Amino acid sequence: MVPLGQVVQLEKIEPLQGYKLRIVQEVVLALLAKQASHGYQLQARLALALGPLGGALNAGHIYVTLGRLEKADLVRARRVDQAGRPDRKVYELTAAGRERVHEWLSDTSWPKPAPAEFHLKLVAAAAAGLADPVRLIDKQRGELLVGLREAQRAALAEPAGSVAGLLLEGVVLRLQADLRWLEECARYWNAAKG
């Protein structure tokens, strides 16, 4: 069994050239839980599983991820000799790795929503007289709208029933909710100005 601290440590590892490493690790572990694979095989399985989400993920990402998982004792590599060719490594889950996959699947924590941090920014800006909260809200609205446009354009370009479209729908709905909340903020801070 891996000490808990080490597992927690995993989440603190630096992002891997853009991709959030943690989620790549979780997906790799989940795929290995079904079937041990060597690196190249795993890359193909991952590409299939991630579909359009895997676009920016390359072999390097996967080997770095496997190396880190191995170090954390969540996977182990077995050498398999091949006639006439160099040995290759087949990766499989350790007991701790299996445990971790179960934890991940049953974990119901949800990504931290934006409101609290932005709310505190507004409160602090107003309290310190540093900036007009309404101006901050206007600026933030512009940012979110640009993100919304990007996501909804991408969604409109997807054929009906596409899995990428489903994901983009989630991105769009989330941004809409944030923008509606910003309107509530604008109402409140306008009233507070008197």
Next chain:
Amino acid sequence: MTVESETSVLSAQGLCKEYGKGAALVRAVQAVTLEVERGELVAVVGPSGCGKSTLLHLLGGLERPTAGSVRLGGSALERMPEAQQARIRRRDLGFVFQAFHLVDELTALENVELPALLAGASPRGARARASELLAQVGLADRASHLPSALSGGQQQRVAIARALANEPLLVLADEPTGNLDSSATTELLRLFEQLHARGQTVVVVTHDERIAATADRLISMRDGAFVDETKLAGGTARPLSAMAGLEA
């Protein structure tokens, strides 16, 4: 003397609109100045009662301002005789207003082709364009329905198609998604994006974030005045994993 850009489709200077007198005085629009460039999509947002609809009425020459001026395609609306104003409204403007009624006795298709016929288009050309527009708003299969046989959202989409019949210089839209559910709104979004891509100039008043997000420029109104203006930069599309927050 105001400097007007060559590409300006709409230019409003110091627009004011007041209703009532004395204690009942309402300053619905206060000193609004606005330039809209050819091909621009401008969204106006703001709380209920802040003067958005009044502003659109002034921009479209449907109401006369208490002060200020509106120039459409270079000509000053308030200097024209009413007949000429009406002609310009028919030819150069497309209105999409929430309470803009369809002609009850005409089918959806006939409603959409009406503005083109009034402007002197050939019946065949008007019909072809009307059919295409109805298809664009997702109502190809409702072409022969009377308005009374259409849902509120469908009637609204017919009104939008009708506004586009004459390929107007400027489309003025007041809450075009007001009665639409989410999937109908998506259809309308698609239409807005297409219009925009084709260079149609639009000023839209909206509460819908999705419509606002299609704009090049977002104007916030409060108490009759413009209080903020944000340019929404194009921004190249990122990979799906980045949009979905999978990349750090």
